[in-house]
Amino acid sequence: MKLNGIKKSSGLLEGKKVLVTGGSGGLGRGICEVAAREGANVAFTWYNNEKGAQKTEKILQTYGNDYLSINIDLREQDSAGKIVETIVEKWGTLDALVNNAGVSESIPFILIDNNDFYDLMELNLFAVFRLSQAAVRPMIRQKYGRIVNISSIAGSRTIPSPVHYACSKGAIEGLTHSLAHEVGSYGIMVNAVAAGIFEGGLRSTIPEHHQQRYVNACALSRFGTPMECGELVAWLLSDRNTYMNGAVLYHDGGTLG
């Protein structure tokens, strides 16, 4: 099987137990692959896309580390506890969490109703809250942990984006700052990656002309790739990151200055 891997492992995450939500999707698969390549045991969640999950499993098998594939709806309130329990039972602990699962839909502000807003928030914000809370318990016990939240440049910049989606991403950036402050003394570091437009996944929800405007504005004149997202996340999760905490990193190829 031809791997997407663009670099050889440097053992950045050797022996770490890493949970990635939304591993059946575009960015999630890239994050899972780089984490496995760097030596981690990867647990990933998926919801509807069984083929996508199988593709990720095949990639993880190629790297040879133990892995877990968990089919779950993260909007269910008890899902977070179940996932963390499963991982701790299997591997003894959880070192790192990547809150990547998210949804969006192209819909004008005037047409968003309460249900649309709540449903999106249930995954994009409340699931991030619940999983982070479940994950910090074992992390506090071991006085070590890493959390990365996948946000979007829409969370804090004036760009075309559905309002409820932008709100959810702005909110997880607030969660990132505040949680980093609260758990830093336990050796837990919390950061967010504000992604520009990346190949695959939710890019398809962005109207063509907005995608073109993005490429025109990008200093690198292209979209990012899921593996590039994985590279940044892996470093943030690793022990080489000793002082980047509570930060929102703009990962957009130099798009908005």
Ligand SMILES: NC(=O)c1ccc[n+]([C@@H]2O[C@H](COP(=O)([O-])OP(=O)(O)OC[C@H]3O[C@@H](n4cnc5c(N)ncnc54)[C@H](OP(=O)(O)O)[C@@H]3O)[C@@H](O)[C@H]2O)c1
């Ligand atoms: N692609 C971009 O250009 C871009 C830009 C900025 C930020 N982001 C962020 O990157 C993250 C990943 O997006 P992506 O582009 O990779 O999209 P994607 O391919 O659609 O992946 C989304 C993931 O979320 C999972 N998911 C959806 N609903 C769920 C639910 N109810 N319970 C559990 N999991 C659920 C999906 O699982 P199933 O498919 O198995 O249902 C999938 O694995 C999102 O947070 C997104 O906001 C993406």
